[in-house]
Amino acid sequence: MLKELSKIKYYVVAALVALGVFMWAGLTGMRLMGDDNESVENQNSYYGNSGHSGGHGSRFYHK
């Protein structure tokens, strides 16, 4: 078995890494190919300083 796998060792390593990343992404809720978040100041945005840019004249509002 190992002899067989040694023929494709790079593929085996890549596949196992991919499986590990898949599991990590699943456990952390990470969508690997990007999500729909558009917030550019996402990391440190708080109430009131997150501007909204609705294309039809809506206003930012918060609780």
Add this chain to the structure above:
Amino acid sequence: MIDMATFGQTSPSATLPCPKCQTTITYYDVSGSLYYVCPNCYTFFKYENGEPPEILTDFPNTNPSLVFPIGTEGYLNNQFVRVVGFIHKQEAGTSYNWTEHMLLQQDGRYVQLAEYQGHWMVIEPTERIYRQFSPGSNYIDADGKSYKLFNRYKADILNAAGEFDWNILDDKTLSVSEYINPPYMLISEEDDKRSDWYEAHYISQVDLAKAFAIDKQSLPASYGVGAIEPADPEDRWGAAFAFTGMMLVAVIVAQVILNIVKPSKQLLNESFRTEVDSAGAVKPVITSSFDVAGSAALNFDLSATLANAWIELPITLVNEQSGRVYEFTKTLEYYHGVESGESWSEGSSTDNAVLSRIPSGRYHLNIYPAIEGVRLIPFRVIVEQNTTLTSNLVGILVLLAIFPAYLFWSRQSFETRRWSNSDFADKEE
């Protein structure tokens, strides 16, 4: 016959004089060889049982450039071999030509080393008689393998050197059929008097160079695809196919584990209706609060009751403890009607969005609907945590498939190029 001598690991040699130029010719199959080519004047003659030599023909007065000169020793098929004969052949009526080296094994049997376009194969005689799968078919089934007819031809002798135990000039009458199952080949040689079978297998230049202890670079460069050159010498396809199957099972198991460890849960399911304030602007909407057990992916299912209308839904997810926000905007639009008696529709009244890696905390949504005019449009927002990230699943499946797909494509391409050299390609399968 004079001067018998033993050297090397193979059978002892002897010498005889050329009947034309009297050059001393060394030969190695002392008891078996009957036909000889003089290395000086290229006379082909028969010499048997001490009777007067019979000159049969003169080959071109050129010294064929032998990759393995007559007398060369090597180690093949688990025994020592010596090159004792060489034939340069050409397919009758064409310019395709190849070489054949006759190798005398230590056990006294012969094998042949054939080369075409730098691709080599070892050919051995067999007592077996193979038959086509059915009369007129181009297949031979043997030992669980199916051999397909690849080539059928007659050969002319262009040149020769060394010694032989048969009259090579008679080969011109033979009809040769080659059936392949790479890296193996079955060869039929038949004429009015006889029908013989041979079994061949591909030998790489690396193995050949090792067998004769020479530098691989001294072998003719290979080009094209050999008739029985293995498409996948290391059988990476078989290993990749099996491993990919295991990985697919592993991915499914991993997804099941994820679904158990992080089950999906609906956090919010609320319906709203757009409202316009006194200034004519659409009022923002604030949803109820909900708790996220993160880090988690959130899926937002959006739907609206639309009839030839649109609604834009900029949504902000607000962490009520940290103030951190996540924003996205989706526009739902749906139009339909009847034109020339045919109904049509475009757009969709539903859409979804995903925000990933949302930390634990209490959240709510601020929604800033935008619509055309002052219509009242009902819409619904459903939030689910730990949604199955289908794109991740598809992504890893695609990644896993890339290498096997490449191998498959590579093999197919290889076989296409192989069979482009055959007159029987269209009869394959």
